[in-house]
Amino acid sequence: MPLLTVRAIEAHKPRPQPYKVTLDRGLQMRIAPDGARTLLVRYTVKGQDGERQYRLPQEYGDGPGQIKLASACAEAQRIRALAREGVDWPAEEEARLRAEAAARERAEREEGVTFEKALRDYVERKRRAKDGLPLKARTKADYLAMIEAGRVSLKGRKFADGELYPLAHRLLSKVTAEDIRGIYETQIKRSERQAIYAMQVIRAVLRWHGVVVPNNPLGQDTAGRDRIVLAPPKGNPAPIPPERLGAWWRAACASGRVAADYYRFQLLTGCRGVEILGSKRYGYEPIKVVDVDLEGGRIVLRDTKNRSDHKLLLSRQALAIARAYCTGRKPEDRLFAITDARKTLTRINAEAGTTVQGHGLRATFASIAEELVSGGVLKRMLNHVAGNDVTLGHYIGKSEAQLRAGWQTVADFVEAAAAVRDEPSVLPASAEAVPEGTTEKEAALCAA
Incomplete structure (x- = not known):
């Protein structure tokens, strides 16, 4: 039986300040100054500390949408019985209602969304x-x-x-x-x-x-x-064939075009084309004269594909190209003032007997470096993330000197390939000789 009867409850009138009246074990009524009567269930969940309080959604009364005393007492007993078994019914009900409301809101929002x-x-x-x-x-x-x-x-x-x-x-x-x-x-x-x-x-x-x-x-x-099984991504590298590398480099050196020097610079650095020339559509800034540190022999590429800055440590050959295009230029000028270099590449390929395209020069750089430097150095030269490689990502550090040596090794290999006219199947690791018949201008651009 409730501790208070309906008549006893009705005897409690509103006061200037809200107050509570106990109706039954664990069931209270809060009477507001405006006469609103809210029912509160107090309970403790088995295995958890602290008493909790839940407000029944209906107000006390006999009218439509209200709850009578007997029903309120029964609901309080049910909630408290579940709590003694370790079930927090009010919390679970609240979570369910929130989920249903979110689902309705999402459905209403998406009903007209294409x-x-x-x-x-x-x-x-x-x-x-x-x-x-x-x-x-x-x-x-x-x-x-x-x-x-x-x-x-x-x-x-x-x-x-x-x-x-x-x-x-x-x-x-x-x-x-x-x-x-x-x-x-x-x-x-x-x-x-x-x-x-x-x-x-x-x-x-x-x-x-x-x-x-x-x-x-x-x-x-x-x-x-x-199910549609999505195969993991894989590349399709198309580098310059090793036996044609020297011919390609000689043809690029002899071209004398800005576009040819851009392609040589790309091969020597392993950069993506948009990282050098920029792209308004894709939000890449081109390398400008002001970006080139001629004294330190470096260029910092900002916010690259993997969302990090990338420091290029220029080989002697790459620095010579950069220096030639910085001399007499304004700081905000692009390092390579070209818009479409593909025709020049077509001419170089025709003369060298190759078919390489722009990104293939990055693949050529990586293919050469793979046999000449460590995997850790190569990843940093290409600005690839360590991914799940804990050793490389957390324990291996490479100094500027080590990284610069990697770029220099690749550049020396390319020049050594160009120095061999008969294009043997096995290219020398390095060479200092300049190809016979090369002009002074070509030699200055092909070697630092």
């Missing part, structure tokens, strides 16, 4: 977990290009739509497993790499917005036979 809008929201608001930095401009551009319609050239030629264009105007909440699988099957016919990239973007957007697609072929809880 995949295109969801992707744009992702690229603008996404922050990397390890450092809180936003996505790079190049990554944003790559993602957004996937939802764009193919452009039409001046001659009326229609280019292919972006990989995810079929989903661009689909409501995010209506994306199905069949949609995802259809895009994958279409793209895999064009390029396995782009098909995998498209799937990674879809998966990232769905996770970001908390959308669950039934039988999602990208989900870990989907049966293996119905």
Whole structure:
């Protein structure tokens, strides 16, 4: 039986200050100055310290939406009985209600959100977990290009739509497993790499917005036979063949063009092309005259692909090229004032009997260095992160002298290859000789 009867409760009138009245064991009523009567359940969870308090959602009374004394006492006894068994029912109920409210809010928000809008929201608001930095401009551009319609050239030629264009105007909440699988099957016919990239973007957007697609072929809880397995990324390096390295270097030296010196500089440093020439679209700044420390023989590249600064320690040969293009120039001038160097590279390749493209020069640098320097030095020269390599990331330190020696070793190897006219299958490790017939100007640019 309750400690107080209904008549005894009604005898308690509002006061200027709120006060509490005990109705039953663990059940109290708070009477506010405005007459509102709130019911409070006090309980202690088994195995936990401290008494807790839960406010029943209904007010006391006989009216609609109110709770009577007998029902309030029964609810208090139920909550306290669960607490004696170690169950904090009020806390669990509150968590459930919050989750349901969040799900409703998300569903209402996403009901009118297209995949295109969801992707744009992702690229603008996404922050990397390890450092809180936003996505790079190049990554944003790559993602957004996937939802764009193919452009039409001046001659009326229609280019292919972006990989995810079929989903661009689909409501995010209506994306199905069949949609995802259809895009994958279409793209895999064009390029396995782009098909995998498209799937990674879809998966990232769905996770970001908390959308669950039934039988999602990208989900870990989907049966293996119905799942799209994304192969780990792998490169396709196309460096200059070792037996043609010397010919390529001689052709580049003899060109006399700014673009040729840019390509030679890229081969000597192992940089990405956009790190040297810059890119407005991808947010890369070009190397400027002011960035070159001629006295120290170094250049610092800011906010590179892996979101860190990268210090280039120039070999004698690379420094000679940089010095030639800094002399008589303004500090804000670009080191290499070119816009499209591909025609020059085509001429060099034709003369040298090679087919290397821009990024292939970075691959050539890495292929040469792999046999000449340690793995730790090579990773730092290429500005690659240590990843899960605890030894390299936490214990191995390399001085500037060690790193500069690595760049110098590669440069000497390239010059040694150019000094051998008959192009043997095994190239010498180094050489000081200048190729016979080389002019003084070519020799000055090819060797420091």
